[in-house]
Amino acid sequence: MPSVIELDNLRVQLGRREILKGISCRLGVSGAGKAIGLLGPNGAGKSTLIQTLLGFHMPVGGRARVLGFDCHRQPRQVRSCIGYMPETDSFIANMTAVSFLRLMGQISGLPAETALEKAHEVLFHVGLGEARYRQLGTYSLGMKQMAKLAQAIVHGPELVILDEPTNGLDPAARQRMLKLVREMKEEHGMNVVLCSHLLGDVEEVCDEVVIMKDGQVVHQSNLEEERRSNRRFVELEVMGDDSRLGEGLARIGADGVAEGEGRWRIVLQPEMEVAVLWKLAAEQDLLVRKLTHRRDSLEEIFLKAVGHLRQTPGEAAREEVAANGGL
Amino acid sequence: MAVYKRGYQRYQGPLTGRFARLMAMPRFAWERLLQQRLVVIMLCLSMLWPLLCMGFVYLANHLDLIPGMGGGLEKMVSINAKFFVVFMNIQAIFTVILAAMAGPGLIAPDLANNALPLYFSRPMTRVDYVLARMMVLAGLLSMVTWAPGVVLFTMQSSMAGWGWFTGNWRLGAGLVAGFLLWILVVSLVAMASSAYVKWRIIAGALVLGFFFILAGVAEMVNAVFRVDWGSLLNPSRSMYHIWCRLLGAELPEGPGTWEYASAIAALVVLLLVVLERKLRPVEVIK
Numbered sequence: 001m002p003s004v005i006e007l008d009n010l011r012v013q014l015g016r017r018e019i020l021k022g023i024s025c026r027l028g029v030s031g032a033g034k035a036i037g038l039l040g041p042n043g044a045g046k047s048t049l050i051q052t053l054l055g056f057h058m059p060v061g062g063r064a065r066v067l068g069f070d071c072h073r074q075p076r077q078v079r080s081c082i083g084y085m086p087e088t089d090s091f092i093a094n095m096t097a098v099s100f101l102r103l104m105g106q107i108s109g110l111p112a113e114t115a116l117e118k119a120h121e122v123l124f125h126v127g128l129g130e131a132r133y134r135q136l137g138t139y140s141l142g143m144k145q146m147a148k149l150a151q152a153i154v155h156g157p158e159l160v161i162l163d164e165p166t167n168g169l170d171p172a173a174r175q176r177m178l179k180l181v182r183e184m185k186e187e188h189g190m191n192v193v194l195c196s197h198l199l200g201d202v203e204e205v206c207d208e209v210v211i212m213k214d215g216q217v218v219h220q221s222n223l224e225e226e227r228r229s230n231r232r233f234v235e236l237e238v239m240g241d242d243s244r245l246g247e248g249l250a251r252i253g254a255d256g257v258a259e260g261e262g263r264w265r266i267v268l269q270p271e272m273e274v275a276v277l278w279k280l281a282a283e284q285d286l287l288v289r290k291l292t293h294r295r296d297s298l299e300e301i302f303l304k305a306v307g308h309l310r311q312t313p314g315e316a317a318r319e320e321v322a323a324n325g326g327l
Numbered sequence: 328m329a330v331y332k333r334g335y336q337r338y339q340g341p342l343t344g345r346f347a348r349l350m351a352m353p354r355f356a357w358e359r360l361l362q363q364r365l366v367v368i369m370l371c372l373s374m375l376w377p378l379l380c381m382g383f384v385y386l387a388n389h390l391d392l393i394p395g396m397g398g399g400l401e402k403m404v405s406i407n408a409k410f411f412v413v414f415m416n417i418q419a420i421f422t423v424i425l426a427a428m429a430g431p432g433l434i435a436p437d438l439a440n441n442a443l444p445l446y447f448s449r450p451m452t453r454v455d456y457v458l459a460r461m462m463v464l465a466g467l468l469s470m471v472t473w474a475p476g477v478v479l480f481t482m483q484s485s486m487a488g489w490g491w492f493t494g495n496w497r498l499g500a501g502l503v504a505g506f507l508l509w510i511l512v513v514s515l516v517a518m519a520s521s522a523y524v525k526w527r528i529i530a531g532a533l534v535l536g537f538f539f540i541l542a543g544v545a546e547m548v549n550a551v552f553r554v555d556w557g558s559l560l561n562p563s564r565s566m567y568h569i570w571c572r573l574l575g576a577e578l579p580e581g582p583g584t585w586e587y588a589s590a591i592a593a594l595v596v597l598l599l600v601v602l603e604r605k606l607r608p609v610e611v612i613k
Contacts, residue, residue, distance in 0.1 A: 025431070032356055051608070051609055053445075054447070054608070055447075055451075056444075056607075056608045056609050057448065057609075074453075075450075077450075077451040079448060079449055079450045080449075080450045082443070084448035084449065086441075086444045086445070087506075088408065088441055089440065089441060089444050090440065090441045090442055090444055091417055091438065091442060091445070092436055092442050093436065093439075093440050094436065099355065103351060103352070103355050104449070106343075106347075106351035107347065107348050107351055107352065107446065107449045107450075107451055108342075108348075108449045108450070109342030109343050109348055109450065110342070111340075111343055112351075114338065117330070118338055119337055121330050121333060121334075121336070122335055123335075124330060124331045124335075124409065125334065125335035143463050149420070151445060153335070153337075156336075156337030156338035156339060156340055188335070188336075188337050189337075190337070196596070200593055247590040274467060290456075320585065
């Protein structure tokens with residue numbers, strides 16, 4: 001299975017300024033139906049990367065491949081399997097939503113009758129069924145966002161690139177948009193690249209995340225694995241005599257550091273479940289007041305990647321346990 | 328099953344070819360163009376002159392219907408290169424007006440609404456986009472240029488006989504070639520104006536202004552510098568000369584055919600450069 005996106009020392013220059021400075025990475029797996037979050041501060045090169053994948057910019061070095069096709073040499077093949085939702089308003093104001101989607105479908109290669117059918121289908125899917133004969137110029141901002149999403153998926157692309165899809169949406173519409181994105185990957189097997197400033201959105205729907213800064217990839221991780229590894233670091237607070245807890249932890253193969261007043265930082269073995277701690281506390285007649293995962297949020301990962309945070313709390317916990325003779 | 332009950336399903340069937348995708352845009356544009364009342368009225372008005380010419384052709388071949396007129400009339404109403412050049416000249420005015428009305432609505436709305444990224448993120452290149460837009464104008468302008476011209480020529484050939492056709496086939500070929508060249512120039516001017524300014528009305532005025540102002544500038548250059556090469560700046564004049572050459576009519580005074588052809592070629596290149604610079608999916612600020 002080829003990667004969804006494969007970048008090999010990709011360099012892009014706009015004017016005399018180098019925007020993408022030799023990016024190399026592999027993202028997603030074709031046909032897996034995963035979402036990739038593309039993050040970075042303003043000017044990091046996210047939009048340039050997306051536009052390069054679409055063939056809008058010519059690389060000055062390296063290469064970019066989408067679903068096995070070279071973006072520069074095979075732009076038609078690449079664009080045939082991509083659906084793109086731009087960040088800014090992009091539509092034809094004096095066209096009805098149905099006509100607009102039908103046109104977009106036909107340009108993407110759908111036969112005329114199928115394009116009309118899909119236009120209706122996708123408009124109902126995004127919640128614009130009742131407004132489908134209205135001119136796009138009369139739509140509200142939220143409706144325009146949905147119309148943009150509809151045009152991106154009308155031809156059933158394998159990869160959908162969404163640039164700030166929740167911009168300007170109220171909380172209910174935002175939830176609906178994220179639900180649609182989740183459906184796209186889970187039910188329809190589409191791969192999604194989600195470019196957003198809202199880390200919560202990315203965290204909610206993405207499986208992988210790439211953080212860019214100054215035209216370079218500064219962090220790439222699998223959020224699922226990240227979440228799994230976070231589950232190993234636990235903060236425990238108990239009431240009662242916890243003097244034998246250290247021994248108990250060692251017996252079950254975990255390691256912990258007492259912080260005083262019943263507070264513990266514990267590192268579990270990878271295969272261990274939190275339930276063992278409950279069992280141990282019950283055996284030692286301890287009352288559990290608090291048991292939390294020491295979880296690195298995407299925001300913390302992001303802030304560290306762009307240099308605003310020295311280390312994430314999870315890393316700090318790991319270091320602390322290690323310094324106290326941990327695992 | 329009703330669409331609203333069925334839910335969204337990814338399309339995974341076969342895709343159409345490049346030509347079918349290309350033709351989707353003109354089809355939608357023609358549909359919208361013909362919904363504009365002014366365009367339809369102008370289209371109807373553009374048909375008046377060809378109808379009059381048809382009457383003229385009929386009369387020229389049926390002089391016996393006008394009794395009492397001598398050989399002078401026969402000479403006056405003969406169907407020759409001059410007749411077709413006059414026909415082309417009048418129709419050329421209508422094409423400019425039609426292009427000014429229909430052309431700006433083709434590209435300007437796409438630019439104003441930032442729709443180009445949507446087109447270019449699909450399997451469509453900038454060349455495809457220009458071709459598709461040009462087809463809209465070419466189709467519309469063909470209805471008032473070479474199509475009625477061919478009808479006139481065919482009518483004359485059928486009435487005057489095989490002998491006239493074999494002796495004058497060059498008129499038909501020249502008419503089609505001349506009009507196609509004119510359609511190319513007018514369409515490019517309309518598209519470049521539409522790409523240059525985002526407001527439809529101003530773009531329309533620019534199309535009209537392009538031909539009228541350049542004609543004025545050409546005359547001014549000729550008068551001020553006492554030369555005749557100023558006419559090269561006037562695309563209508565250049566085209567008139569080329570038509571006369573193609574149809575074998577008497578050539579007007581001034582620069583030669585190659586000079587005029589070069590001026591038209593330079594204009595076409597210039598307009599293509601404007602389109603190349605303006606029609607980009609994203610604007611790069613250097």
